[in-house]
Amino acid sequence: MKDAFGAPQSLLVLGGTSAIGLATARRLIARRTRTVWLAGRPSPALESAAAELRELGAYVRTVAFDALDSESHETALGKIFTEGDIDMVLLAFGILGDQGRDEEEPLSAVRVAQTNYTGAVSAGLVCAGALQAQGHGSLVVLSSVAGERARRANFIYGSSKAGLDAFAQGLGDALHGTGVHVMVVRPGFVRSKMTAGMPEAPLATTPDAVAEAIVTGLRRHSETVWVPGALRVVMSALRHVPRPLFRRLPV
Amino acid sequence: MSVDTVSLTGWGRTAPTTALRFRPRTYEEAAVAVRGCGPRGSIARGLGRAYGDAAQNAGGSVLDMTALNRIRTIDAATGLVVCDAGVSLHRLMEVLLPLGWFVPVTPGTRYVTVGGAIGADIHGRNHHISGSFSRHVQDMELLTADGGIRTVRPGTALFDATAGGMGLTGVILSATLRFQPVATSLMSVTTERAVDLDDLMARLTASDHRYHYSAAWIDLLARGRATGRSVLTRGEHAPLHVLPARARRTPLAFRPGQLPVAPALVPHGLLGRTSVALFNELWYRRAPTYRIGELQKLSTFFHPLDGVPHWNRVYGRRGFVPYQFVVGFGQEEALRRIVRRISRRRCPSFLAVLKRFGNGDPGWLSFPMPGWTLALDLPATLPDLARFLDELDEEVATAGGRVYLAKDSRLRPETLAAMYPRLPEFRALRAELDPDGAFRSDLSRRLGL
Ligand SMILES: Cc1cc2nc3c(=O)[nH]c(=O)nc-3n(C[C@H](O)[C@H](O)[C@H](O)COP(=O)(O)OP(=O)(O)OC[C@H]3O[C@@H](n4cnc5c(N)ncnc54)[C@H](O)[C@@H]3O)c2cc1C
Numbered sequence: 226m227k228d229a230f231g232a233p234q235s236l237l238v239l240g241g242t243s244a245i246g247l248a249t250a251r252r253l254i255a256r257r258t259r260t261v262w263l264a265g266r267p268s269p270a271l272e273s274a275a276a277e278l279r280e281l282g283a284y285v286r287t288v289a290f291d292a293l294d295s296e297s298h299e300t301a302l303g304k305i306f307t308e309g310d311i312d313m314v315l316l317a318f319g320i321l322g323d324q325g326r327d328e329e330e331p332l333s334a335v336r337v338a339q340t341n342y343t344g345a346v347s348a349g350l351v352c353a354g355a356l357q358a359q360g361h362g363s364l365v366v367l368s369s370v371a372g373e374r375a376r377r378a379n380f381i382y383g384s385s386k387a388g389l390d391a392f393a394q395g396l397g398d399a400l401h402g403t404g405v406h407v408m409v410v411r412p413g414f415v416r417s418k419m420t421a422g423m424p425e426a427p428l429a430t431t432p433d434a435v436a437e438a439i440v441t442g443l444r445r446h447s448e449t450v451w452v453p454g455a456l457r458v459v460m461s462a463l464r465h466v467p468r469p470l471f472r473r474l475p476v
Numbered sequence: 477m478s479v480d481t482v483s484l485t486g487w488g489r490t491a492p493t494t495a496l497r498f499r500p501r502t503y504e505e506a507a508v509a510v511r512g513c514g515p516r517g518s519i520a521r522g523l524g525r526a527y528g529d530a531a532q533n534a535g536g537s538v539l540d541m542t543a544l545n546r547i548r549t550i551d552a553a554t555g556l557v558v559c560d561a562g563v564s565l566h567r568l569m570e571v572l573l574p575l576g577w578f579v580p581v582t583p584g585t586r587y588v589t590v591g592g593a594i595g596a597d598i599h600g601r602n603h604h605i606s607g608s609f610s611r612h613v614q615d616m617e618l619l620t621a622d623g624g625i626r627t628v629r630p631g632t633a634l635f636d637a638t639a640g641g642m643g644l645t646g647v648i649l650s651a652t653l654r655f656q657p658v659a660t661s662l663m664s665v666t667t668e669r670a671v672d673l674d675d676l677m678a679r680l681t682a683s684d685h686r687y688h689y690s691a692a693w694i695d696l697l698a699r700g701r702a703t704g705r706s707v708l709t710r711g712e713h714a715p716l717h718v719l720p721a722r723a724r725r726t727p728l729a730f731r732p733g734q735l736p737v738a739p740a741l742v743p744h745g746l747l748g749r750t751s752v753a754l755f756n757e758l759w760y761r762r763a764p765t766y767r768i769g770e771l772q773k774l775s776t777f778f779h780p781l782d783g784v785p786h787w788n789r790v791y792g793r794r795g796f797v798p799y800q801f802v803v804g805f806g807q808e809e810a811l812r813r814i815v816r817r818i819s820r821r822r823c824p825s826f827l828a829v830l831k832r833f834g835n836g837d838p839g840w841l842s843f844p845m846p847g848w849t850l851a852l853d854l855p856a857t858l859p860d861l862a863r864f865l866d867e868l869d870e871e872v873a874t875a876g877g878r879v880y881l882a883k884d885s886r887l888r889p890e891t892l893a894a895m896y897p898r899l900p901e902f903r904a905l906r907a908e909l910d911p912d913g914a915f916r917s918d919l920s921r922r923l924g925l
């Protein structure tokens with residue numbers, strides 16, 4: 226169960242090797258979390274992530290999960306919930322793709338869309354149903370500022386996040402009053418393996434800072450969290466920049 | 477029996493969860509609800525005055541007991557009262573005070589049910605004399621996991637597990653209570669100021685036994701030499717002869733007043749440090765240095781907050797976190813350390829309450845034990861409050877003390893086990909009596925009770 230400060234005792238990370246997901250898990254273990262499920266594509270990286278969290282004193286299990294295989298989500302994720310309550314689900318999987326190549330190869334663009342959007346829709350709905358049945362819990366969805374307004378430089382990724390973001394907001398409204406809380410997190414540029422080697426954007430942040438913002442958002446029962454917080458203002462301004470000008474902005 | 481799906485919290489308004497709420501009007505309906513509960517079990521709920529998650533059950537059933545509210549028999553000669561568990565102490569006062577009988581123990585609000593009073597084994601300002609609520613329970617009817625109803629008497633394991641057992645042994649349907657005789661409905665109150673914590677403890681130790689009721693309001697924002705400055709109020713039920721002539725004509729009238737409801741939306745920051753400090757300062761200065769024999773209404777003396785319905789809203793949307801602990805006699809140093817830590821941290825806490833407990837009662841998870849108890853409320857939004865309270869838990873546990881479950885919403889399961897040494901017996905009894913977990917609550921899941 227979550228305590229009065231929204232700190233969960235059990236956590237399920239979808240995308241078990243995600244830098245942001247693991248930073249969040251570490252922080253939550255320091256609070257109240259004792260059980261962690263890492264769901265992801267089986268790999269040595271997934272196992273070593275689990276081992277690292279065990280070192281911190283948590284009881285950790287890994288489970289095979291592929292965002293692209295929507296058919297399997299019901300069974301794979303459903304099984305986790307039969308073993309005990311999950312107080313918080315962190316939807317942390319996602320791929321950035323390669324905008325240049327994705328524009329050339331529609332199938333690789335579809336892969337971005339299917340991972341970030343379709344995969345999240347099916348996994349999100351399965352988890353939301355299970356949380357609703359247990360009458361409590363938080364579903365925390367890692368969206369992105371890239372979804373707030375699609376940019377020329379990464380509109381394939383951006384559009385998938387825009388879809389995810391809209392989906393998660395709607396889901397939050399649908400679940401209002403059911404005891405289940407949906408929180409949409411919109412980080413800016415986060416230094417992680419996803420962005421390794423890319424030029425840093427302004428207001429760049431770290432997985433740890435995102436994790437901290439998530440913990441605070443849980444305590445406050447927030448519906449939307451921007452990381453860093455200043456992005457809320459920046460993005461609401463950018464949203465209203467006229468198209469011809471926006472096209473030429475170096476963002 | 478009405479059934480609906482609701483989102484519930486305790487009085488502190490944190491951690492809402494959703495459950496199916498049943499409102500039984502008869503014992504049979506209550507038994508039907510318990511027998512029919514699904515794998516997530518059921519829990520009884522009274523008036524929801526426990527601050528944390530004790531009377532909620534995510535995804536399961538919650539039995540709202542407030543429709544089971546009949547007072548069944550009153551023996552006006554002996555003060556023995558048989559009533560349903562959903563009756564409130566307010567109602568019992570309304571009915572019994574005119575007959576010259578008063579509830580044996582009352583908490584800081586009248587709006588608790590008899591079931592909740594036994595479930596949390598509540599204490600009042602007379603704990604040093606009268607012990608906790610369960611000491612005045614002659615017997616009770618308990619609906620257990622098998623759907624049967626048992627009569628439970630003091631001196632049995634089931635009684636000791638149920639008194640303070642937070643509803644986890646079953647649903648209390650009714651109880652026989654022993655009331656105390658009173659001659660009037662007024663209190664004769666002695667007020668005095670204590671300049672600091674040591675002065676306060678000395679005064680309480682020296683003369684508590686002379687008063688039936690005793691508690692001190694302590695200013696936790698005062699620092700330095702004034703750390704722990706407080707106002708003691710102690711009193712007795714006023715005897716008839718001290719009443720003014722007019723009041724003597726209706727000595728037992730029960731007339732609690734009510735103020736306007738607290739607003740639903742309170743601007744954030746109203747409870748800032750400065751405004752709370754100012755309030756505490758004014759209140760300390762206003763108190764007389766020493767005054768005896770002041771006549772007060774029962775409600776003024778025992779339940780000042782009940783005058784403002786929904787006062788918990790003043791803490792705003794995010795609610796608040798209460799903290800109440802006890803440390804035994806001989807652990808005064810731990811108490812001093814904790815009070816110093818709280819005041820050094822400048823937590824905006826309204827008047828906190830310090831009281832000297834007397835002997836404990838046998839309930840396995842019953843809170844009171846001989847020693848010092850301090851209760852305070854803190855806004856849930858204070859930065860880093862979670863960690864600060866964890867540190868206080870450590871101090872309390874190291875000193876052999878404990879935290880009150882009716883006010884908890886954040887304890888760690890390990891710390892709880894250290895504080896309540898009889899928890900293993902409680903768990904064993906539950907495992908035997910309720911192997912499938914027909915009774916569960918958010919509290920029991922969070923703490924592994
Ligand atoms: C302003 C205020 C002041 C307070 N002051 C004090 C104080 O001075 N001393 C003190 O001890 N407490 C105090 N409390 C706490 C309060 O007395 C307890 O939490 C009490 O249990 C509340 O009773 P309730 O009927 O509201 O029960 P709820 O809050 O609804 O439930 C509390 C617990 O009792 C169980 N329960 C309720 N009914 C039944 C039943 N029929 N059968 C089995 N279990 C049942 C529930 O499952 C739950 O675990 C105070 C609370 C408030 C809001």
Ligand SMILES: NC(=O)c1ccc[n+]([C@@H]2O[C@H](COP(=O)([O-])OP(=O)(O)OC[C@H]3O[C@@H](n4cnc5c(N)ncnc54)[C@H](OP(=O)(O)O)[C@@H]3O)[C@@H](O)[C@H]2O)c1
Binds near residue numbers: 270414419
């Ligand atoms: N980094 C940023 O700048 C940034 C900014 C805003 C939002 N975000 C979002 O935040 C989330 C986490 O990002 P991060 O920085 O932690 O990235 P990361 O370290 O690269 O993690 C991404 C995770 O997604 C998993 N994943 C990818 N495809 C998958 C699939 N088909 N099935 C299952 N899992 C799959 C990866 O697992 P494998 O180990 O199996 O590859 C990895 O665990 C992502 O949704 C991302 O879009 C990131």
